Amino acid sequence: MTRVAVNGVTGQMGGAVIEAATDSEVVVGFATSETSAVDGVPVVHPADAAEALREYDVDVVVDFAVPEGALIVAEACVDAGVPMVVGTTGFDEDGLARLQDASEEIPLLKATNFSQGIQVLQRLVSEAVGTLDDYDLELMETHHNRKVDAPSGTANSILDVIQEERDVEPVYGREGHTPRKDDEIGVLARRAGDIRGEHELVLAGNDEVLSLSHRAEDRGVFAAGALDAATWLVGHDAGWYEFGDVVDA
Numbered sequence: 001m002t003r004v005a006v007n008g009v010t011g012q013m014g015g016a017v018i019e020a021a022t023d024s025e026v027v028v029g030f031a032t033s034e035t036s037a038v039d040g041v042p043v044v045h046p047a048d049a050a051e052a053l054r055e056y057d058v059d060v061v062v063d064f065a066v067p068e069g070a071l072i073v074a075e076a077c078v079d080a081g082v083p084m085v086v087g088t089t090g091f092d093e094d095g096l097a098r099l100q101d102a103s104e105e106i107p108l109l110k111a112t113n114f115s116q117g118i119q120v121l122q123r124l125v126s127e128a129v130g131t132l133d134d135y136d137l138e139l140m141e142t143h144h145n146r147k148v149d150a151p152s153g154t155a156n157s158i159l160d161v162i163q164e165e166r167d168v169e170p171v172y173g174r175e176g177h178t179p180r181k182d183d184e185i186g187v188l189a190r191r192a193g194d195i196r197g198e199h200e201l202v203l204a205g206n207d208e209v210l211s212l213s214h215r216a217e218d219r220g221v222f223a224a225g226a227l228d229a230a231t232w233l234v235g236h237d238a239g240w241y242e243f244g245d246v247v248d249a
């Protein structure tokens, strides 16, 4: 069985990964909270991660935490020579560059969304935006009220896909007198309740509206995808990998 360490183990996704780990074993977790164990999994401070990766003979790290925590653990993975799956979102340019640096030393797979449906959605978005190349575009996402980064990592990834096809300028929410420009894409983030994650791209023009949307119904979908990615990543060469590599394999 693949021996997994979970970064952010006391969080919502940390719990979902422990629950989803039936074909792999979560042997240790990292978190800044005082907790010493969660569901029988020992919790170690991220500052001591390199030592723990060796002590618990970890094969791969699965990360759902915060950017600063993910970067500390990425350095520990480089130190211990352990592959890392990064699910945390909200990195700035410097953080992304540091993950790129780490991927020169270890296999590192980063995804803003570990659901297979979002992989397919991104391919459909690319085709739709490339084909309906003069339609207006609006991108919406909705998440639970504890989410701290906005727009979601997934919305930013969808925006990247769109910008590969069309030169559009994002406008984040609108207020007041804001006439729409032809080359803009409205991007809207909503936060409410315990909504697991909804994304929708609307394309409108030519007296018709096409809506491409996805809704995650349980965090288990992300946890299962991340664990699949973790098992797949073990044994690969150092480098930068994406979830599409796993889905296509």
Ligand SMILES: NC(=O)C1=CN([C@@H]2O[C@H](COP(=O)(O)OP(=O)(O)OC[C@H]3O[C@@H](n4cnc5c(N)ncnc54)[C@H](O)[C@@H]3O)[C@@H](O)[C@H]2O)C=CC1
Binding pocket: 007, 008, 009, 010, 011, 012, 013, 014, 030, 031, 032, 033, 046, 063, 064, 065, 066, 068, 069, 070, 072, 086, 087, 088, 089, 090, 111, 112, 113, 114, 115, 149, 153, 222
């Ligand atoms: N890629 C994907 O498919 C998905 C990504 N996410 C992302 O995963 C991240 C975590 O999401 P949730 O579990 O909902 O958040 P959460 O707030 O429930 O959990 C965050 C965890 O990080 C820990 N933490 C805080 N500071 C830390 C540090 N410096 N070092 C290490 N750990 C630290 C907390 O103790 C907690 O265990 C977010 O960035 C979220 O956007 C969430 C779901 C799916």
Ligand SMILES: O=C(O)C1=N[C@H](C(=O)O)C[C@H](O)C1
Binding pocket: 089, 112, 113, 143, 144, 147, 151, 152, 153, 154, 155, 196, 197, 198
């Ligand atoms: O914080 C979440 O919950 C989620 N975060 C990811 C994101 O920012 O896109 C993925 C998913 O939508 C759930």
